[in-house]
Amino acid sequence: MTENQTPNFISLDDAAAMTEGTRITFIPGLQALYAEALKNICYAKGIPVIRALHPQMGVDKVTGEDRQARLYELTSQTGLPTMFYNEERPRNVWTEQLALAESIGSAGSPTLIPENYKHRVDMFGLCAITLAEDGLVWNMRILNDGALSRKYGYNEHASAAAPEKIVEIISVIDACLDQQAQRGSQYLVGDAVSAADIYWATMSMCITATPPEVMPVTQQNQGMLKFFASNSKRPEIAKVLSPRILDHQRYILTTYCETPAVLGGDPL
Ligand SMILES: N[C@@H](CCC(=O)N[C@@H](CS)C(=O)NCC(=O)O)C(=O)O
Known part of the structure; x- marks a missing residue:
């Protein structure tokens, strides 16, 4: 996609009715992380x-109808x-989406699910x-x-435990990158x-301040970018965000993914 091209979004109904090609739902202008990561995998x-347009949570202001009713009818869930x-069943979970992407990828593209089973475990x-x-x-x-976090088990206790869990996860990744560097990888x-590289590099943008040459600012994502950047400044997270983590993220995004990310929406 060239620099000035704004991507086209078709309707959910059109996407569901098509019988050929790979159609994925997005929110224009927003790097919703699971959608962004799947875009990068593809x-x-x-x-x-x-x-295709992913209908947002909530009710239509005019009709009072659940905006995700059609999505639910088509996929038995509402996640983005x-x-x-083609004419296959819709896939809503990352493991299925990844397996499909691996099987329909272009000849000569990298193997994202390692053939070696020990590597696959990792x-x-x-x-x-x-x-x-x-x-x-x-x-x-x-x-x-918030509405989304309530869907994912928000309560005071779980929320209070979250930062330490995030820190532990970052530390596992950092130790892994360190070990790999010592082996020359x-x-x-x-x-x-x-x-793992593509998912981590994309999803970890929720705990880094990502510059606009990688993740452009839009009307739709400015709040999210601020929230992500503020996570990176939480003292416990800042302490474990090593240059190694940031270098790996930058390397993977700029080498294997489309950067700057193409989001549509309203660029600022
Ligand atoms: N279902 C996906 C995860 C996608 C996901 O959690 N999406 C969230 C946004 S970050 C969502 O749209 N949730 C609303 C819902 O499930 O109704 C998976 O497990 O691979």
């Missing part, structure tokens, strides 16, 4: 993505992103502490009270890029 795999491929373990229940994003999401697993 980019690394050379998969052309058709963007959902992924359609790769899925690192992804799980990043994306799965009680992982990095999960805990970041319950730092504050700049990747989280083995000697090549894997899904």
Whole structure:
């Protein structure tokens, strides 16, 4: 995509009705992390993505209808992103989305799920502490009270425990990168890029201040960017955010992902 091109978003109904291609739901202008990461996975795999509009939580002001009713009807859930491929069932969970991306990727694209099973154990373990229940994003999401965090188990006790869990996860990743550097690898697993690198580099933007040459500022994401940057300044997090973590994030995003990120929405 060239610099000035704004991406086109089709409707959810159109995406569901199509019988060919890879369609993924997004919120224009917002790097919703699971959607952003899947976009990066598809980019690394050379998969052309058709963007569709993800309906937002809440009720339509005019009709009073649940804005996600159609999404629920189509996918039996409402999480962002959902992924359609050809006429197959929609995929809503990162493990299924990753497996699909791996299988439909372009010839010559990197293998993101390592063939070596020991490496695969490491790769899925690192992804799980990043994306799965009680992982990095999960805990970041319950730092504050709100409609979304309530959906993910926010309560005072869980929220108070979240920062230490985030710190522990960052420390695991940092130790892994350190060990790998000593073996001469700049990747989280083995000697090549894997899904762990792409998911971590993308999702860890929730605890870093990411510059606009990597993540452009839009009307839709400015609040989120401020929140992410403020997380990076929490003393307990700042202490474990090593240059190694930041260098790896920058290297993966600028080498394997589309940077600056293409978001649509209203750039500032
Ligand atoms: N279901 C996805 C995670 C996506 C996700 O948690 N999305 C959140 C936003 S960060 C969402 O849209 N939640 C609203 C909902 O599930 O209704 C997965 O497990 O791979």
